[in-house]
Amino acid sequence: MKQFLLVVFFLSAFQINAQNNVNYSEVAQDLLHNIMAKKPYEKQVNLLAESTLEDLVSELNTDTKKLAFWLNIYNSFIQISLTENPKEYKDRGAFFKKERVKIAGETLSFDDIEHDIMRKSRVKISWGYLRKYFRPKWERKLRIDGDLEWRIHFALNCGAKSCPPVALFSAENLDKELDFMATEYLKEQTTYNAETKTATSVVLFSWFRADFGGLCGARQILMDYKITPEKPKDLEFKDYDWTLLLGNFRTIPE
Template structure:
């Protein structure tokens, strides 16, 4: 009996050490890469399911680590869930609210990841101006300190108008985000020089506070050289919610 408990204690200790040695940012990258390559991703899903809040808090120390990890996880599970059951997309409100991603001892929805973690507890339907208070421990521990508006051009929600899916790293996040932002906005934006009117993606309207308001959105178009000058007026394209999976993009080195 004593020998049995010694073996059990050793196995438990070994599992703790194994978890401590896991690089969760790399796991999120491998998960997404396997999906993009059409390979099995069961190993990575299992690792995430067995992670704890302490595991992730220890490793995801900076906003860049958190953002790269959570964007990869979000984009991966969008592809997984809608490949397995595309009919779920017929009720998108329920789809994004459904708890389905088991990680850090919790089962999270896509709304949890996007609005609570990546947008620092923002109320979804408030243009980004209203915040939630008295949030649970896991959310306060895992959410970013500062919202990076470029997440909106990196998150893929499965729709045709969404940005392409790319793999992100904490080390190269600024360069990777700038590339995806530029490429996506070039594809989504037209500009009338005579009236100085830009027409671009509806994300600028839906999450306007994240961009510094509509004035900030117009400045972004100029700063990223999407338009030749800062537009005086900003209009928005209709968002195409047609289901579109497998829209992958490789970021150049």
């Protein structure tokens, strides 16, 4: 009888552990995949809402894992929020500040995810030059630790017509995926006048200029990614089209 009870105990413990062993990176990918495929996604939303800070800190133990996860989360909940209530986009400032994404025991805003977690606690309106200090525990635990990854600006979709398309990201191939998205987006957004050596490109280069190493760094990126045949002498910016556009999906080739 005693041996039987011990077996039951260990089986129960194993079952509970198996139930709690959720791969949240896969949940985030499944969430975005289902949105793109127009399939139900409530299960993934609920799993994320039930996650704890300890869950995510344990799993997202590299910057690469964090970036892939948060890119998929951000892009997913933009689609969800604006599909459910597109009128919110009339006041974009309030839209991005509103706490709405339940995850890791917190309710986060899109600004929290983009500027605090992914951009290492940057002040939103500072061209990327100013940082916030004395941040809450959840932010310090979940944010990127290493160098700021400028390519996220060409992977985050904020729901506007001028935003980069929505794509699925994975930790395993993130560098290749970010390169593809940056290259394709910049090709679409950039023109070059060889006579004046002037490039006209997306205004994201200006809004977040410190992330790119300043405007000189932005011009270098255009040359390095073969968007322009040489490093432009001057860089001008296109107006950003804030017209709401959902369902702008792109498949990254394998």
